[in-house]
Amino acid sequence: MSKKTFYSNGKLLITGEYVVLDGAKAFALPTKYGQNLIVGEGEEQLIHWTSYDSDGSIWFEDTIPFTSIIRKERFDDTTSIKNTLIEILHEAYLMHSDFITTTKGYTIKTELTFPKIWGLGTSSTLINNIAQWLQIDAFELLKRSFGGSGYDIACAQNSSGVIYQLVNDKPVVETVNFKPGFADKIFFIYLNKKQNSRNAITSYYSKHSNISKSIPIINAITKTVVEATEPKEFALALQHHEIELSNILELTTIKETLFSDFDGVIKSLGAWGGDFVMSISKENPTEYFRQKGFGTIIPYSEMILE
Incomplete structure (x- = not known):
């Protein structure tokens, strides 16, 4: 397996914060900043995971056994990032088990192109990248793991502005050509x-x-x-x-x-x-x-x- 790279855009919510959860129309813009996911092969039924901030420093590094993902194992609270990652990967496994059942292991790197503290979508870009990698529905993966409205997934996937609305709890995404003269x-x-x-x-x-x-x-x-x-x-x-x-x-x-x-x-x-x-x-x-x-x-x- 050669290395595969996936990329998702960060996001800014311009209108509709909070009320988007209740069905209001929100307007959001994807950013020039985002996150890469680079998947390579590994061994021993393990994922060796390393997450890099935009300055090249490592902000998370750990090894996750396939068994932890299958069982949705929780580690102590000092490893909350690891627990969150296992939660996402467990839900992904329930949606598409092949990535665990048909391989020996992975080395995975994530690379942010914005400083993590900015809050431009570290989680949403990760979820959308995992969904691209496994060819599953990113909105569904978000709903099962993090929750939230999903407008950030719409930005991750689109290179123009979006009007985003939840209709009967389902995402409706309309892309808009937003190019203000000002x-x-x-x-x-x-x-x-x-x-x-x-x-x-x-x-x-x-x-x-x-x-x-x-x-x-x-x-x-x-x-x-x-x-x-x-x-x-x-x-x-x-x-x-x-x-x-x-x-x-x-x-x-x-x-x-x-x-x-x-x-x-x-x-x-x-x-x-x-x-x-x-x-x-x-x-x-x-x-x-x-x-x-x-x-x-x-x-x-x-x-x-x-």
């Missing part, structure tokens, strides 16, 4: 901390009372954001979205919390309070964010796959 006004800023999306989702469910009336509002905002031809229209729709979500989550917006003096609009992306935010403003905001202590500021053209 892309040079859009920047992505890393908030210096990674947000755990599983915890954020749990918190959302504890607060979400009457979500049904918000869904048509979010759907209309998503449509406006995707179709906007003017930066002002785009920015106002994002601002409206932040206010709507602030009311649902009972949280102050990131702009109110950290950037109240910013001349422009700031939108949370994905789990509130961590990972990236998106800014839209007339002036280049790099200096503003640097002075606030945020050093990772990425222009639209460098972040988004086009």
Whole structure:
């Protein structure tokens, strides 16, 4: 068996965070950053697994016996990454057992092209890569292992923007040609901390009372954001979205919390309070964010796959 390489795109959720879980239409963009999975042959009914961060450092390395995957063995909590990996591979085994039953072993490498802490989809790119390798349904594998809406899998698989919706719990993906003429006004800023999306989702469910009336509002905002031809229209729709979500989550917006003096609009992306935010403003905001202590500021053209 020669080595096989699989690649998936990272993601940014522009509209519909949280409410996508309840059937709202979300708009998401794949990033120029992503993750490789390189599969080679191994021995002794083992997988030797090594995961590399974008700087070449190893952030996870372990050996996983086939028997652990078949039995969904759990190791102690100091090895939570190993447990998660076994969980994913166990579900993959249930969907397609050949990769365990017809081979001697594997050496597997994963390579992120973005720093792991950025939260651009370390898990979703892994799941989509495993699904490509084993030729199984990535959405189904996600549902059985991590859970979540699946918009990130849609980004992993598509090289253009997507409108993503769960209809009767099934993913509906519409690709869109999103090429705003004002892309040079859009920047992505890393908030210096990674947000755990599983915890954020749990918190959302504890607060979400009457979500049904918000869904048509979010759907209309998503449509406006995707179709906007003017930066002002785009920015106002994002601002409206932040206010709507602030009311649902009972949280102050990131702009109110950290950037109240910013001349422009700031939108949370994905789990509130961590990972990236998106800014839209007339002036280049790099200096503003640097002075606030945020050093990772990425222009639209460098972040988004086009």
